[in-house]
Amino acid sequence: MGRAEVGTPKYIANKMKSKGLQRLRWYCQVCEKQCRDENGFRCHTQSEAHVRQMIIIGENPQKKISEFTQQFVRDFIALLRSSHGEKKINANKFYQEYIADRNHVHMNATRFVSLSEFVKYLENEGVCKVEVDEKSREGGFTIAYIDNSPEAIKRREIAQKRERSGDDDLERERRFLAEQIKRAQEEQEKKKESESNSNSGSEEVNKQATKELQREGEQPIKIGFSLGGGKASGLAKRAPAVPLNRPKKLLKMK
Structure with a gap:
């Protein structure tokens, strides 16, 4: 069967399906082609173009793998630095952001087998600060870019x-x-x-006053005072003294 012509409903359906992310196991990094299912991937690996590319890579496979690895690390770090800076983010969550670009280099074409291995590599190289993520639901590791x-x-x-x-x-x-x-x-x-x-001084004054008022031996305390003013006292001096026991005279009757 030939390919669907441009503008036909089948062509549009195929384009809509190819927009989303497909499975990594059905992606050919050598040819940069994404297959939708296992049958399509098998057919692609048997094609003449794929066989030709594999023959070229087979001459020096380590060189091509190192190129893919360097490109993968460079693109991963560049996106991490530009999108999140030195902030912490879950490694698995950020990897989903990275593979959202269909033209990215896939990890299965590099020397890294898993994401955890790649995260440990970044930590050993001093590129990122890695911590175990125990709070988030995703788990795994958190990474933070170290800007040097x-x-x-x-x-x-x-x-x-x-x-x-x-x-x-x-x-x-x-x-x-x-x-x-x-x-x-x-x-x-x-x-x-x-x-x-001040309290001690007032207490001493009170003690001295009480001492002055105390009796000396058995002598009574004499207090002098005067009644009235000066005139009253003068009148009292001028007034004749009246005898109290004077005998009464008998009145004679005429």
């Missing part, structure tokens, strides 16, 4: 200087607050001492 460019190093140095200056400011504020608290405590202690001294 001169611009990134300068940015890190500036950020470290800012953090140090911020720490210095915090230390100064803490010292200033500690000094204020110490001064307030000293002033409070001084106030307490002055209050205690």
Whole structure:
């Protein structure tokens, strides 16, 4: 059967099916051709074009595998740096983003057998920071790109200087607050001492006053006071003394 003509319903259906991702096992990296099922992939491997490409690669297979590996690593790191920067992301989730491009280099054409092996390779090379992802549902590993460019190093140095200056400011504020608290405590202690001294002085005065009022031996306490003003006292002096026991005279009757 020949291919469907352009514009026919079968051609449109085939194009719609080819838009989505197909299985990796049915993709030929040498010919860069994606097959839809096992039968199509078998037919492709028996074709003359595929056999010719395999003969060329068979002369030096390690060279072609290393080329695919280098291209895969380069494209993977470039997408990670441009899309996520130095932020953490699940490795499996990011790999799904990477293979969304149909023209990417597939992992089965490289020397890496699995994604976990490739992630460990990135960690050993110092390209990414890898951690075990225990919180997410996907599990696996989280990767974060390590930017070692001169611009990134300068940015890190500036950020470290800012953090140090911020720490210095915090230390100064803490010292200033500690000094204020110490001064307030000293002033409070001084106030307490002055209050205690004033209370002790008043107690001594009260003791002296009570001592003055105390009796000396058995002598009575004499208190002098005067009644009335000066005029009243003068009148009292001028008035004749009236005898209290004067005998009454008998009145004679005429």
